Amino acid sequence: MTIDLYKKFENSFHEQIKLTPKLSIVVAISGGQDSICLINLIENIKRTKYLLKVEYIYIDHQWKEDSKYHIDHLINLVNSFKQKISIYQIKSITSSEYKARTIRYQILTKHALTYNYNTIITAHTNTDKIETFFQLLLRGSSLEGITSLNVSNQLTQELFIFRPLVRASRLETAYFCRNFSLPIWSDSSNYNYNTYRNRIRYEIIPYLNQYFGTQIINNLLSFLSIANIENEYIKQNALKLYLIARHHKYIALNYKLIRKQHNTIQIRTLYIFFYHNFNKILSKEIIHTILYHFNNHLNYIRIIKWHELKINLYFSWLYIN
Template identity: 25%
Template sequence: MPHTNLFLNLPPSCDPAEPVLLAISGGRDSVALLHLLREAGFTQLILCHLNHGLRGDESIGDAAFVRRLAKKYGLKCEIETEDVAALAEKSRVSTETAARDARHALLLRMAEKYDVWVVLLAHHAEDQAETILANLCRGTGLAGLAGMHAVQRLDTGLHLVRPLLHVRRKAIDSYLKSKRFKFREDSSNTSPKHRRNRLRHEALPLLNDIFARDVVPQVLRLGSLAEQDDDALQRQALAFLTAEGSVKEDRSLLVTPELLALHPAVSSRVFAVWLREAWELPGIEHDVIEAAMEMLAPDGAAKINLPGDKHLRRKAKRMWVE
């Protein structure tokens, strides 16, 4: 049986005959995805690589390796360098967050340059389990417990596709070994400085030991169930917002008996969708949504602060942003 049938889970929108962006670090996972895609008939891959400037000559070597791969297979290649450490300090975010934002910015530039909006990423099952556990420890809701999505549409218009999301790391290693494909080793993947590395090398093995079993399938099952439940609640919230008599033409939300009767799991999503999409507000987190819901109480506040120096107001039976 071909390896491709064992690994790739691609949506119908991914046509091998069409150009597609591939985020590639040069490491084992993205290199495996590159070869699997080639086996599946993808001939117009555009390799996108970001040198984060964090590992000196090693990072330079990664970029050179990706460039050689592109040349070998006759593929387009886009390589950029970003001082991620300086970006993190300037933005006051973690290095991991700054690196992710820089990668997304590169992918957006390439999408605009080539007018190609599908990006393939090489996240696999262990990456998903680590993401779910990390989100759990941050106090996430169902959306966080769902982890990464196999297909995700960003507000920028990018469509992130993860064909290996349910593939185990050992299967990827076996594939690379059987094909004798070369890849780059990232020395930072073993550093205890990074929380994800500790989840990978310490937390998951400890959980396996405690429960005397491989816990990754159970964590992935949790993610799948959470995604299913969150989708159902989101659909109820969207149905409410699109019903006649819920939102006025000026985007204000009407405080109706139907809104007050909603289960908190649905009404919280009503506020989240309304604020993020109708008013296009960034940074709408749990505390903001909770404060907005408290405004529905008879003695609730008439005004609360929102990100970006905005305010949510309520007067009589109407709520709006100013």
């Protein structure tokens, strides 16, 4: 099992190297089995020519009474490899999983861009992928959302997020840590059943395994793989439409071109337009309002107010005040 994990890890690294030939990485760690496994795999591969520089980063949400000792444990571990570690402590404690995740990714992205790293690495496994799928499914997420936890995603033109363990399971990382007697820090917050992820991990997934067979997890991973391919097809077609429909000079879209397309492509193109130009994610309500006016609009100005933006439809164009 250890040999298989090494192969999966190295294969993932070779794929990422094609995107970023000289990797400079900041590695998000927690001290759990997946993180400790990841640290040891990276330290094994860092001797190769692929890695320019490595830094570890820990984000403390102050959820645990023993967080100080947890931090000391991680500092000692990383120092034993003669590597650099940065610690961020969140001042405002939040119990929201979504807010905590958003804060973590904001910190990781800002740190990477500030200190010129081209890749953020996390210790997500395919077990996390299943848990995230259930979380987002229960939240009513889109196809884009439920397929977001992939081996590699491009965050900006200069920055990737890379998950080299996402093809491995938590069972494999546990075996790896036991095999090498690695110092895992058991995180008490992982057993708090008030969080959706922990209920999914310790109740829903074991229930599915027991009553629907262990093959159910592989079936779900297969579904996510197929869904990701289909999502990429939709995304690429929406991006092509956005590039054709946008105004060459102003922040505007030719909505008469867009409304000829399937509803799915229309929605994705609008998402791209607003996120690219205003860094805003459209709500379902505003999407439906815009599409309604797309399809029921005569040649006069129609203004839709959303936050501080005024969305104008006039003749063939959607533009913003």
